[in-house]
Amino acid sequence: xxxxxxxxxxxxxxxxxxxxxxxxxVGWLLLAFAGALLAAGCESPAExxxxxxxxxxxxxxxxxxxxxxxxxxxxxxxxxxxxxARSISEDDLKKLFYPERLxxxxxxxxxxxxGKPGDDGVVVYLxxxxxxxxxxxxxxxxxxxxxxxxxxxxxxxxxxxxxxxxQVGKLWHGKLWTNHYAIKCPWxxxxxxxxxxxxxxxxxxxxxxxVVSAQATCTVKLPPD
Numbered sequence: 001x002x003x004x005x006x007x008x009x010x011x012x013x014x015x016x017x018x019x020x021x022x023x024x025x026v027g028w029l030l031l032a033f034a035g036a037l038l039a040a041g042c043e044s045p046a047e048x049x050x051x052x053x054x055x056x057x058x059x060x061x062x063x064x065x066x067x068x069x070x071x072x073x074x075x076x077x078x079x080x081x082x083x084x085a086r087s088i089s090e091d092d093l094k095k096l097f098y099p100e101r102l103x104x105x106x107x108x109x110x111x112x113x114x115g116k117p118g119d120d121g122v123v124v125y126l127x128x129x130x131x132x133x134x135x136x137x138x139x140x141x142x143x144x145x146x147x148x149x150x151x152x153x154x155x156x157x158x159x160x161x162x163x164x165x166x167q168v169g170k171l172w173h174g175k176l177w178t179n180h181y182a183i184k185c186p187w188x189x190x191x192x193x194x195x196x197x198x199x200x201x202x203x204x205x206x207x208x209x210x211v212v213s214a215q216a217t218c219t220v221k222l223p224p225d
Contacts, residue, residue, distance in 0.1 A: 099128035102214035110220030118223030121186035135179040139206040148192035159188040
């Protein structure tokens with residue numbers, strides 16, 4: 001029997017139904033939020049810079065593709081209009097030898113003219129090719145453009161070089177295995193900032209006025225810093 005005047009022992013209060021589960025959910029949410037914050041802050045400056053450079057490179061490639069598509073459409077329209085203007089029919093074209101495409105030979109690249117470190121420009125080896133795959137020594141106007149596409153858009157144009165039809169014959173090399181035009185393009189304002197140079201060429205056939213184009217990249221040697 002309990003002693004006189006003593007109070008009966010009290011049971012500890014029972015937890016309310018659902019309380020432990022609610023505390024678990026809150027704790028889990030806090031951990032998840034903290035983890036998200038940590039993950040967002042884990043990217044180093046180098047990783048962020050790499051992400052930006054990749055985005056810039058993708059935009060450059062997209063812009064280049066758009067430019068090439070626009071140039072191709074413009075050339076096709078120019079060829080159509082010129083054929084109409086000169087009244088050259090399809091039957092006439094079958095009897096003529098004219099360039100159907102243009103090749104920039106793989107030997108195209110930098111050249112050194114002063115013996116000092118670093119190239120002084122790009123020499124372009126150019127082959128007008130007919131429908132049978134033969135290289136033609138044929139008169140025409142040549143326009144060459146050089147680009148440093150790794151540079152910012154406002155600074156990537158290196159220079160433009162034009163060879164008129166009355167001078168192009170002097171640049172032909174047809175001895176042994178060298179059937180091509182060789183055009184030297186010196187740097188107009190010093191060498192580019194990057195070693196890869198993009199070469200774009202337009203050739204306008206003197207007889208038919210048809211326009212063919214080509215694009216390639218080459219590597220040049222830069223002077224030491």
